[in-house]
Amino acid sequence: MAETTKKLHIKTYGCQMNVYDSERMAEAMGAQGYELTDDVGQADMVLLNTCHIREKAAEKVYSDLGRLRPFKEAKPDLKIGVAGCVAQAEGEEILNRSDLVDLVVGSQSYHKLPELVARARNGARPVETEFPAEDKFDHLPARPRSSRPTAFLTVQEGCDKFCAFCVVPYTRGAEVSRPAGKILDEARALVEKGVKEVTLLGQNVNAYHGAGPSDQGGGDWGLARLARALAKVDGLERIRYTTSHPNDMEDDLIAAHGDEPKLMPYLHLPVQSGSDRILKAMNRKHTAESYIRLIERIRAARPDLVLSGDFIVGFPGETDQDFADTMALIREVNYGMAYSFKYSPRPGTPAVGREGAVPAEIADARLQQLQALLTEQQRACQNGMIGREVSVLFEKKGRLEGQWVGKSDYLQAVHVRGDALAPGVLARVRITGASTNSLAGELIG
Numbered sequence: 133m134a135e136t137t138k139k140l141h142i143k144t145y146g147c148q149m150n151v152y153d154s155e156r157m158a159e160a161m162g163a164q165g166y167e168l169t170d171d172v173g174q175a176d177m178v179l180l181n182t183c184h185i186r187e188k189a190a191e192k193v194y195s196d197l198g199r200l201r202p203f204k205e206a207k208p209d210l211k212i213g214v215a216g217c218v219a220q221a222e223g224e225e226i227l228n229r230s231d232l233v234d235l236v237v238g239s240q241s242y243h244k245l246p247e248l249v250a251r252a253r254n255g256a257r258p259v260e261t262e263f264p265a266e267d268k269f270d271h272l273p274a275r276p277r278s279s280r281p282t283a284f285l286t287v288q289e290g291c292d293k294f295c296a297f298c299v300v301p302y303t304r305g306a307e308v309s310r311p312a313g314k315i316l317d318e319a320r321a322l323v324e325k326g327v328k329e330v331t332l333l334g335q336n337v338n339a340y341h342g343a344g345p346s347d348q349g350g351g352d353w354g355l356a357r358l359a360r361a362l363a364k365v366d367g368l369e370r371i372r373y374t375t376s377h378p379n380d381m382e383d384d385l386i387a388a389h390g391d392e393p394k395l396m397p398y399l400h401l402p403v404q405s406g407s408d409r410i411l412k413a414m415n416r417k418h419t420a421e422s423y424i425r426l427i428e429r430i431r432a433a434r435p436d437l438v439l440s441g442d443f444i445v446g447f448p449g450e451t452d453q454d455f456a457d458t459m460a461l462i463r464e465v466n467y468g469m470a471y472s473f474k475y476s477p478r479p480g481t482p483a484v485g486r487e488g489a490v491p492a493e494i495a496d497a498r499l500q501q502l503q504a505l506l507t508e509q510q511r512a513c514q515n516g517m518i519g520r521e522v523s524v525l526f527e528k529k530g531r532l533e534g535q536w537v538g539k540s541d542y543l544q545a546v547h548v549r550g551d552a553l554a555p556g557v558l559a560r561v562r563i564t565g566a567s568t569n570s571l572a573g574e575l576i577g
Protein backbone atom coordinates (compact mmCIF):
# COMPACT_ATOMS: atom_id res chain seq x y z
CA MET A 133 0.00 0.00 0.00
CA ALA A 134 1.00 3.60 -0.52
CA GLU A 135 2.48 5.40 2.45
CA THR A 136 -0.02 7.31 4.59
CA THR A 137 -1.14 10.64 3.17
CA LYS A 138 0.50 13.76 4.46
CA LYS A 139 -1.50 16.67 5.77
CA LEU A 140 -1.31 20.25 4.53
CA HIS A 141 -2.62 23.33 6.35
CA ILE A 142 -2.95 26.55 4.35
CA LYS A 143 -3.67 29.94 5.88
CA THR A 144 -4.75 32.58 3.38
CA TYR A 145 -4.43 36.32 3.95
CA GLY A 146 -5.66 39.21 1.83
CA CYS A 147 -7.58 39.26 -1.41
CA GLN A 148 -9.62 36.78 -3.46
CA MET A 149 -6.67 36.19 -5.76
CA ASN A 150 -4.88 34.63 -2.80
CA VAL A 151 -7.95 32.47 -2.09
CA TYR A 152 -7.82 31.24 -5.68
CA ASP A 153 -4.04 30.67 -5.51
CA SER A 154 -4.42 28.73 -2.25
CA GLU A 155 -6.94 26.42 -3.93
CA ARG A 156 -4.56 25.83 -6.81
CA MET A 157 -1.67 25.18 -4.40
CA ALA A 158 -3.82 22.70 -2.49
CA GLU A 159 -4.55 20.95 -5.78
CA ALA A 160 -0.86 20.88 -6.75
CA MET A 161 0.05 19.41 -3.36
CA GLY A 162 -2.93 17.05 -3.54
CA ALA A 163 -1.31 15.49 -6.60
CA GLN A 164 1.71 14.81 -4.34
CA GLY A 165 -0.42 13.00 -1.77
CA TYR A 166 -1.11 15.92 0.56
CA GLU A 167 -4.61 16.23 2.02
CA LEU A 168 -5.92 19.52 3.43
CA THR A 169 -6.46 19.88 7.15
CA ASP A 170 -7.92 22.76 9.20
CA ASP A 171 -5.96 21.58 12.21
CA VAL A 172 -2.38 22.90 12.38
CA GLY A 173 -1.61 20.25 15.00
CA GLN A 174 -2.19 17.51 12.41
CA ALA A 175 -0.18 19.15 9.62
CA ASP A 176 3.07 17.92 8.06
CA MET A 177 3.29 21.09 6.03
CA VAL A 178 1.97 24.60 6.73
CA LEU A 179 1.73 27.22 3.99
CA LEU A 180 1.06 30.87 4.77
CA ASN A 181 -0.28 32.57 1.64
CA THR A 182 0.51 36.13 2.53
CA CYS A 183 -0.58 39.69 1.73
CA HIS A 184 1.71 42.74 1.52
CA ILE A 185 -0.86 45.44 0.75
CA ARG A 186 -0.72 47.15 4.16
CA GLU A 187 1.81 46.95 6.98
CA LYS A 188 -0.64 45.23 9.34
CA ALA A 189 -1.23 42.36 6.91
CA ALA A 190 2.50 41.87 6.30
CA GLU A 191 3.44 41.94 9.99
CA LYS A 192 0.67 39.48 10.89
CA VAL A 193 2.65 36.83 9.03
CA TYR A 194 5.56 37.16 11.43
CA SER A 195 3.36 36.98 14.51
CA ASP A 196 1.61 33.92 13.06
CA LEU A 197 5.00 32.34 12.34
CA GLY A 198 5.89 32.82 16.02
CA ARG A 199 2.71 30.97 16.96
CA LEU A 200 3.83 27.98 14.88
CA ARG A 201 7.00 27.48 16.95
CA PRO A 202 5.49 25.04 19.49
CA PHE A 203 4.09 22.92 16.63
CA LYS A 204 7.49 22.73 14.98
CA GLU A 205 9.13 21.87 18.29
CA ALA A 206 6.60 19.09 18.85
CA LYS A 207 7.07 17.79 15.30
CA PRO A 208 10.51 18.68 13.89
CA ASP A 209 9.49 17.19 10.52
CA LEU A 210 6.87 19.88 10.07
CA LYS A 211 7.76 22.08 7.09
CA ILE A 212 6.67 25.70 6.95
CA GLY A 213 6.43 27.66 3.72
CA VAL A 214 5.71 31.34 3.10
CA ALA A 215 3.91 32.00 -0.19
CA GLY A 216 2.21 35.03 -1.75
CA CYS A 217 3.04 38.71 -1.81
CA VAL A 218 5.21 38.96 1.32
CA ALA A 219 7.26 36.09 -0.13
CA GLN A 220 7.49 37.95 -3.44
CA ALA A 221 8.44 41.26 -1.79
CA GLU A 222 10.82 40.06 0.93
CA GLY A 223 12.23 36.81 -0.50
CA GLU A 224 15.41 35.69 1.25
CA GLU A 225 14.85 38.25 4.04
CA ILE A 226 12.07 36.04 5.43
CA LEU A 227 14.57 33.24 6.12
CA ASN A 228 16.70 35.75 8.05
CA ARG A 229 13.77 37.06 10.06
CA SER A 230 12.39 33.64 10.98
CA ASP A 231 14.36 30.45 11.51
CA LEU A 232 11.06 28.53 11.33
CA VAL A 233 10.63 29.03 7.60
CA ASP A 234 11.71 26.17 5.32
CA LEU A 235 10.73 27.60 1.97
CA VAL A 236 9.68 30.85 0.32
CA VAL A 237 7.62 30.84 -2.86
CA GLY A 238 6.49 34.00 -4.68
CA SER A 239 3.07 34.35 -6.22
CA GLN A 240 4.16 33.48 -9.77
CA SER A 241 5.95 30.24 -8.94
CA TYR A 242 3.31 27.92 -7.49
CA HIS A 243 3.84 25.33 -10.19
CA LYS A 244 7.28 24.81 -8.63
CA LEU A 245 5.83 24.12 -5.18
CA PRO A 246 6.15 20.28 -5.21
CA GLU A 247 9.80 20.58 -6.22
CA LEU A 248 10.47 23.23 -3.55
CA VAL A 249 8.80 21.08 -0.88
CA ALA A 250 10.95 18.11 -1.91
CA ARG A 251 14.07 20.28 -1.58
CA ALA A 252 12.92 21.53 1.83
CA ARG A 253 12.36 17.91 2.92
CA ASN A 254 16.02 17.29 2.01
CA GLY A 255 17.11 20.03 4.38
CA ALA A 256 17.47 22.98 1.97
CA ARG A 257 15.69 26.33 2.48
CA PRO A 258 14.72 27.17 -1.10
CA VAL A 259 13.58 30.64 -2.17
CA GLU A 260 11.78 31.09 -5.50
CA THR A 261 10.62 34.59 -6.43
CA GLU A 262 11.14 34.76 -10.19
CA PHE A 263 8.51 36.08 -12.59
CA PRO A 264 8.74 33.22 -15.10
CA ALA A 265 7.69 33.78 -18.72
CA GLU A 266 5.40 30.74 -18.71
CA ASP A 267 1.87 30.68 -17.30
CA LYS A 268 1.99 29.09 -13.85
CA PHE A 269 -1.52 27.73 -14.38
CA ASP A 270 -0.35 25.63 -17.35
CA HIS A 271 1.68 23.55 -14.94
CA LEU A 272 -0.89 23.13 -12.21
CA PRO A 273 -3.25 20.14 -12.12
CA ALA A 274 -6.81 20.35 -13.46
CA ARG A 275 -9.44 21.53 -11.00
CA PRO A 276 -11.15 18.75 -9.04
CA ARG A 277 -14.85 18.54 -8.22
CA SER A 278 -15.99 21.56 -6.31
CA SER A 279 -18.27 21.27 -3.32
CA ARG A 280 -19.36 24.85 -3.88
CA PRO A 281 -21.49 26.34 -6.67
CA THR A 282 -19.27 29.43 -6.88
CA ALA A 283 -15.66 29.66 -7.95
CA PHE A 284 -12.95 32.22 -8.49
CA LEU A 285 -11.18 32.20 -11.83
CA THR A 286 -8.03 34.26 -12.32
CA VAL A 287 -7.98 35.89 -15.76
CA GLN A 288 -5.38 38.59 -15.28
CA GLU A 289 -2.55 39.27 -12.87
CA GLY A 290 -0.36 42.23 -12.08
CA CYS A 291 -0.91 45.94 -12.52
CA ASP A 292 0.61 48.70 -14.66
CA LYS A 293 -1.18 51.56 -12.96
CA PHE A 294 1.39 52.37 -10.26
CA CYS A 295 -0.85 54.16 -7.79
CA ALA A 296 1.65 55.92 -5.53
CA PHE A 297 0.61 53.98 -2.39
CA CYS A 298 0.39 50.47 -3.81
CA VAL A 299 2.78 47.50 -3.75
CA VAL A 300 0.85 45.40 -6.27
CA PRO A 301 2.82 46.46 -9.38
CA TYR A 302 5.94 45.28 -7.50
CA THR A 303 4.61 42.12 -5.83
CA ARG A 304 2.46 40.84 -8.70
CA GLY A 305 4.43 42.42 -11.53
CA ALA A 306 3.28 43.79 -14.87
CA GLU A 307 -0.21 43.14 -16.24
CA VAL A 308 -0.50 39.72 -17.84
CA SER A 309 -3.78 38.34 -19.21
CA ARG A 310 -4.46 34.65 -19.71
CA PRO A 311 -5.63 33.59 -23.18
CA ALA A 312 -9.44 33.57 -23.47
CA GLY A 313 -9.51 29.96 -24.69
CA LYS A 314 -7.87 28.71 -21.48
CA ILE A 315 -10.31 30.70 -19.36
CA LEU A 316 -13.29 29.31 -21.29
CA ASP A 317 -11.92 25.77 -20.87
CA GLU A 318 -11.45 26.30 -17.15
CA ALA A 319 -14.97 27.72 -16.84
CA ARG A 320 -16.47 24.74 -18.74
CA ALA A 321 -14.56 22.34 -16.49
CA LEU A 322 -15.83 24.17 -13.40
CA VAL A 323 -19.42 24.00 -14.67
CA GLU A 324 -19.08 20.25 -15.24
CA LYS A 325 -18.02 20.00 -11.63
CA GLY A 326 -21.10 21.82 -10.35
CA VAL A 327 -20.11 25.48 -10.44
CA LYS A 328 -22.84 27.95 -11.47
CA GLU A 329 -21.15 31.27 -10.74
CA VAL A 330 -17.63 32.44 -11.52
CA THR A 331 -15.91 35.56 -10.29
CA LEU A 332 -13.24 36.60 -12.75
CA LEU A 333 -10.23 37.82 -10.82
CA GLY A 334 -7.51 40.26 -11.70
CA GLN A 335 -5.62 42.96 -9.83
CA ASN A 336 -6.88 45.20 -12.61
CA VAL A 337 -9.40 42.87 -14.17
CA ASN A 338 -11.09 45.30 -16.53
CA ALA A 339 -7.71 45.95 -18.15
CA TYR A 340 -7.98 42.33 -19.33
CA HIS A 341 -6.66 41.96 -22.87
CA GLY A 342 -6.12 38.33 -23.74
CA ALA A 343 -5.64 36.44 -26.96
CA GLY A 344 -8.99 35.35 -28.42
CA PRO A 345 -9.40 31.62 -29.13
CA SER A 346 -8.17 30.68 -32.63
CA ASP A 347 -11.44 28.84 -33.40
CA GLN A 348 -13.23 32.15 -32.84
CA GLY A 349 -10.96 34.22 -35.06
CA GLY A 350 -8.24 34.98 -32.47
CA GLY A 351 -7.53 38.68 -32.02
CA ASP A 352 -7.43 40.67 -28.83
CA TRP A 353 -10.33 40.19 -26.42
CA GLY A 354 -11.28 42.67 -23.74
CA LEU A 355 -13.20 41.79 -20.58
CA ALA A 356 -16.62 42.49 -22.17
CA ARG A 357 -15.93 40.05 -25.02
CA LEU A 358 -14.70 37.45 -22.53
CA ALA A 359 -17.77 37.90 -20.32
CA ARG A 360 -20.10 37.57 -23.31
CA ALA A 361 -18.36 34.36 -24.40
CA LEU A 362 -18.59 32.98 -20.86
CA ALA A 363 -22.29 33.86 -20.79
CA LYS A 364 -22.74 31.37 -23.65
CA VAL A 365 -21.34 28.50 -21.57
CA ASP A 366 -24.36 26.31 -20.80
CA GLY A 367 -24.90 25.84 -17.09
CA LEU A 368 -22.89 28.90 -16.10
CA GLU A 369 -25.55 31.19 -14.65
CA ARG A 370 -23.69 34.11 -13.16
CA ILE A 371 -20.57 36.11 -13.96
CA ARG A 372 -18.86 38.62 -11.68
CA TYR A 373 -15.47 40.30 -11.85
CA THR A 374 -13.16 42.15 -9.47
CA THR A 375 -11.17 44.47 -9.03
CA SER A 376 -11.56 47.23 -11.58
CA HIS A 377 -9.97 50.61 -12.30
CA PRO A 378 -12.20 53.49 -13.45
CA ASN A 379 -9.94 54.26 -16.42
CA ASP A 380 -10.44 50.78 -17.87
CA MET A 381 -14.24 50.85 -17.70
CA GLU A 382 -14.72 50.79 -21.46
CA ASP A 383 -17.95 51.35 -23.37
CA ASP A 384 -18.47 47.72 -24.35
CA LEU A 385 -18.16 46.61 -20.70
CA ILE A 386 -20.68 49.24 -19.60
CA ALA A 387 -22.99 48.10 -22.40
CA ALA A 388 -22.63 44.46 -21.27
CA HIS A 389 -23.93 45.48 -17.83
CA GLY A 390 -27.08 46.66 -19.60
CA ASP A 391 -27.73 43.76 -21.95
CA GLU A 392 -26.01 40.63 -20.62
CA PRO A 393 -28.29 39.17 -17.93
CA LYS A 394 -25.64 36.76 -16.65
CA LEU A 395 -23.34 39.68 -15.77
CA MET A 396 -24.37 40.42 -12.19
CA PRO A 397 -25.45 43.96 -11.19
CA TYR A 398 -22.68 44.48 -8.63
CA LEU A 399 -19.52 46.41 -9.35
CA HIS A 400 -16.46 47.02 -7.21
CA LEU A 401 -14.96 50.21 -8.61
CA PRO A 402 -12.49 51.82 -6.18
CA VAL A 403 -11.94 55.58 -6.33
CA GLN A 404 -9.69 55.90 -3.21
CA SER A 405 -10.32 59.64 -2.70
CA GLY A 406 -12.77 62.35 -3.72
CA SER A 407 -10.16 65.11 -3.85
CA ASP A 408 -8.57 65.92 -7.20
CA ARG A 409 -5.38 67.09 -5.47
CA ILE A 410 -5.03 63.77 -3.66
CA LEU A 411 -6.06 61.73 -6.71
CA LYS A 412 -3.25 63.45 -8.61
CA ALA A 413 -0.75 62.78 -5.80
CA MET A 414 -1.93 59.15 -5.80
CA ASN A 415 -1.25 58.95 -9.57
CA ARG A 416 -4.81 57.77 -10.16
CA LYS A 417 -5.05 59.59 -13.51
CA HIS A 418 -8.72 60.45 -13.11
CA THR A 419 -10.69 63.15 -11.28
CA ALA A 420 -13.59 62.95 -8.85
CA GLU A 421 -15.82 64.47 -11.52
CA SER A 422 -14.79 61.94 -14.23
CA TYR A 423 -15.51 59.11 -11.77
CA ILE A 424 -18.96 60.49 -10.96
CA ARG A 425 -19.78 60.87 -14.67
CA LEU A 426 -18.60 57.29 -15.25
CA ILE A 427 -20.87 55.99 -12.49
CA GLU A 428 -23.78 57.85 -14.11
CA ARG A 429 -23.09 56.10 -17.41
CA ILE A 430 -22.89 52.68 -15.76
CA ARG A 431 -26.13 53.31 -13.85
CA ALA A 432 -27.82 54.47 -17.04
CA ALA A 433 -26.97 51.04 -18.51
CA ARG A 434 -27.98 49.13 -15.35
CA PRO A 435 -30.07 51.27 -12.99
CA ASP A 436 -30.24 48.72 -10.16
CA LEU A 437 -26.45 48.19 -10.03
CA VAL A 438 -25.01 48.03 -6.50
CA LEU A 439 -21.73 49.83 -6.30
CA SER A 440 -18.82 49.06 -4.02
CA GLY A 441 -15.52 50.87 -3.55
CA ASP A 442 -12.23 51.28 -1.70
CA PHE A 443 -11.10 54.41 0.13
CA ILE A 444 -7.82 55.50 1.69
CA VAL A 445 -7.74 58.22 4.34
CA GLY A 446 -4.62 59.98 5.60
CA PHE A 447 -2.66 59.87 2.37
CA PRO A 448 0.32 62.29 2.69
CA GLY A 449 -0.87 65.86 2.22
CA GLU A 450 -4.57 65.11 2.83
CA THR A 451 -6.17 68.23 4.36
CA ASP A 452 -9.57 68.61 6.06
CA GLN A 453 -10.86 70.00 2.75
CA ASP A 454 -9.56 66.97 0.81
CA PHE A 455 -11.28 64.68 3.26
CA ALA A 456 -14.49 66.72 3.01
CA ASP A 457 -14.28 66.23 -0.78
CA THR A 458 -14.11 62.45 -0.26
CA MET A 459 -17.17 62.56 2.00
CA ALA A 460 -19.00 64.63 -0.63
CA LEU A 461 -18.16 62.12 -3.35
CA ILE A 462 -19.45 59.26 -1.21
CA ARG A 463 -22.72 61.15 -0.61
CA GLU A 464 -23.10 61.80 -4.31
CA VAL A 465 -22.29 58.26 -5.49
CA ASN A 466 -24.07 56.30 -2.74
CA TYR A 467 -22.35 52.94 -2.18
CA GLY A 468 -24.02 49.67 -1.26
CA MET A 469 -20.80 48.35 0.23
CA ALA A 470 -17.27 49.68 0.69
CA TYR A 471 -13.86 49.05 2.17
CA SER A 472 -11.83 51.82 3.75
CA PHE A 473 -8.31 51.97 5.06
CA LYS A 474 -5.85 54.23 6.77
CA TYR A 475 -2.90 54.96 4.50
CA SER A 476 -0.03 52.59 5.26
CA PRO A 477 3.39 53.52 3.87
CA ARG A 478 4.73 50.54 1.91
CA PRO A 479 8.46 50.06 1.28
CA GLY A 480 9.48 50.78 -2.29
CA THR A 481 6.33 52.69 -3.29
CA PRO A 482 6.52 56.31 -4.54
CA ALA A 483 4.47 57.84 -1.69
CA VAL A 484 6.81 56.63 1.07
CA GLY A 485 8.46 59.49 2.94
CA ARG A 486 6.47 62.21 1.19
CA GLU A 487 5.82 65.45 3.03
CA GLY A 488 2.54 66.10 4.77
CA ALA A 489 2.23 62.88 6.78
CA VAL A 490 -1.19 62.91 8.46
CA PRO A 491 -0.98 62.37 12.25
CA ALA A 492 -2.41 58.98 13.28
CA GLU A 493 -5.15 60.48 15.45
CA ILE A 494 -6.41 62.63 12.57
CA ALA A 495 -6.37 59.67 10.18
CA ASP A 496 -8.21 57.57 12.80
CA ALA A 497 -10.89 60.21 13.23
CA ARG A 498 -11.35 60.55 9.46
CA LEU A 499 -11.59 56.79 9.05
CA GLN A 500 -14.29 56.63 11.70
CA GLN A 501 -16.31 59.40 10.08
CA LEU A 502 -15.97 57.84 6.65
CA GLN A 503 -16.93 54.39 7.89
CA ALA A 504 -19.97 55.78 9.69
CA LEU A 505 -21.20 57.28 6.41
CA LEU A 506 -20.47 54.12 4.43
CA THR A 507 -22.24 51.96 7.01
CA GLU A 508 -25.26 54.26 6.85
CA GLN A 509 -25.34 53.87 3.06
CA GLN A 510 -24.92 50.10 3.30
CA ARG A 511 -27.85 49.91 5.74
CA ALA A 512 -30.03 52.01 3.46
CA CYS A 513 -29.15 49.75 0.53
CA GLN A 514 -29.99 46.63 2.56
CA ASN A 515 -33.27 48.09 3.84
CA GLY A 516 -34.15 49.15 0.30
CA MET A 517 -34.17 45.46 -0.65
CA ILE A 518 -37.17 44.67 1.55
CA GLY A 519 -40.14 43.68 -0.60
CA ARG A 520 -37.99 43.17 -3.71
CA GLU A 521 -37.60 39.92 -5.62
CA VAL A 522 -34.07 38.69 -6.23
CA SER A 523 -32.49 35.48 -7.42
CA VAL A 524 -30.40 33.67 -4.83
CA LEU A 525 -27.72 31.08 -5.51
CA PHE A 526 -27.63 28.90 -2.40
CA GLU A 527 -24.24 27.91 -1.03
CA LYS A 528 -24.52 26.39 2.43
CA LYS A 529 -26.67 25.63 5.46
CA GLY A 530 -27.54 28.51 7.76
CA ARG A 531 -27.26 28.43 11.54
CA LEU A 532 -30.97 27.80 12.10
CA GLU A 533 -32.65 24.46 11.41
CA GLY A 534 -33.86 24.19 7.79
CA GLN A 535 -32.26 27.47 6.83
CA TRP A 536 -29.96 27.98 3.82
CA VAL A 537 -27.69 30.86 2.89
CA GLY A 538 -26.92 32.10 -0.59
CA LYS A 539 -26.02 35.28 -2.44
CA SER A 540 -28.38 37.64 -4.21
CA ASP A 541 -27.58 39.04 -7.66
CA TYR A 542 -26.17 42.00 -5.71
CA LEU A 543 -23.78 39.79 -3.69
CA GLN A 544 -25.77 40.18 -0.46
CA ALA A 545 -26.02 37.17 1.86
CA VAL A 546 -29.66 36.00 2.00
CA HIS A 547 -31.10 33.56 4.59
CA VAL A 548 -34.08 31.46 3.48
CA ARG A 549 -35.94 28.39 4.78
CA GLY A 550 -36.95 25.70 2.32
CA ASP A 551 -37.05 21.90 2.16
CA ALA A 552 -35.88 21.71 -1.45
CA LEU A 553 -32.90 24.01 -0.95
CA ALA A 554 -29.35 22.76 -1.38
CA PRO A 555 -25.98 24.15 -2.54
CA GLY A 556 -26.27 25.06 -6.22
CA VAL A 557 -30.00 25.77 -6.22
CA LEU A 558 -30.80 29.09 -7.89
CA ALA A 559 -34.23 30.33 -6.79
CA ARG A 560 -36.40 33.44 -6.78
CA VAL A 561 -36.73 34.94 -3.33
CA ARG A 562 -38.75 37.81 -1.87
CA ILE A 563 -36.75 39.81 0.67
CA THR A 564 -38.58 40.15 3.97
CA GLY A 565 -35.97 41.46 6.36
CA ALA A 566 -32.61 43.23 6.41
CA SER A 567 -29.66 43.87 8.67
CA THR A 568 -26.40 45.62 7.83
CA ASN A 569 -24.70 42.44 6.65
CA SER A 570 -27.44 40.07 5.60
CA LEU A 571 -30.98 39.72 4.32
CA ALA A 572 -33.82 37.33 5.10
CA GLY A 573 -36.28 36.14 2.50
CA GLU A 574 -38.85 33.58 1.44
CA LEU A 575 -39.11 31.46 -1.67
CA ILE A 576 -41.52 32.69 -4.30
CA GLY A 577 -44.09 30.22 -5.69
Ligand code: 5AD
Nearest residue numbers: 297298402442443473474475476478
Ligand atom coordinates in the same frame (compact mmCIF):
# COMPACT_ATOMS: atom_id res chain seq x y z
N1 5AD B 1 -2.37 51.83 2.42
C1 5AD B 1 -3.70 51.73 2.64
N2 5AD B 1 -4.54 51.12 1.80
C2 5AD B 1 -4.01 50.59 0.66
N3 5AD B 1 -4.59 49.94 -0.37
C3 5AD B 1 -3.63 49.60 -1.25
N4 5AD B 1 -2.43 50.04 -0.81
C4 5AD B 1 -2.65 50.66 0.36
C5 5AD B 1 -1.80 51.32 1.30
N5 5AD B 1 -0.50 51.45 1.10
C6 5AD B 1 -6.03 49.71 -0.46
C7 5AD B 1 -6.62 50.40 -1.69
C8 5AD B 1 -6.87 49.25 -2.62
C9 5AD B 1 -7.18 48.14 -1.65
C10 5AD B 1 -7.04 46.76 -2.19
O1 5AD B 1 -6.26 48.33 -0.61
O2 5AD B 1 -7.84 51.01 -1.31
O3 5AD B 1 -7.93 49.49 -3.53
Ligand code: SF4
Nearest residue numbers: 291293294295298300
Ligand atom coordinates in the same frame (compact mmCIF):
# COMPACT_ATOMS: atom_id res chain seq x y z
FE1 SF4 C 1 -2.65 48.98 -6.76
FE2 SF4 C 1 -5.10 48.84 -7.86
FE3 SF4 C 1 -3.59 51.07 -8.18
FE4 SF4 C 1 -2.93 48.77 -9.43
S1 SF4 C 1 -4.79 50.02 -9.77
S2 SF4 C 1 -1.51 50.14 -8.35
S3 SF4 C 1 -3.51 47.22 -7.88
S4 SF4 C 1 -4.44 50.25 -6.24
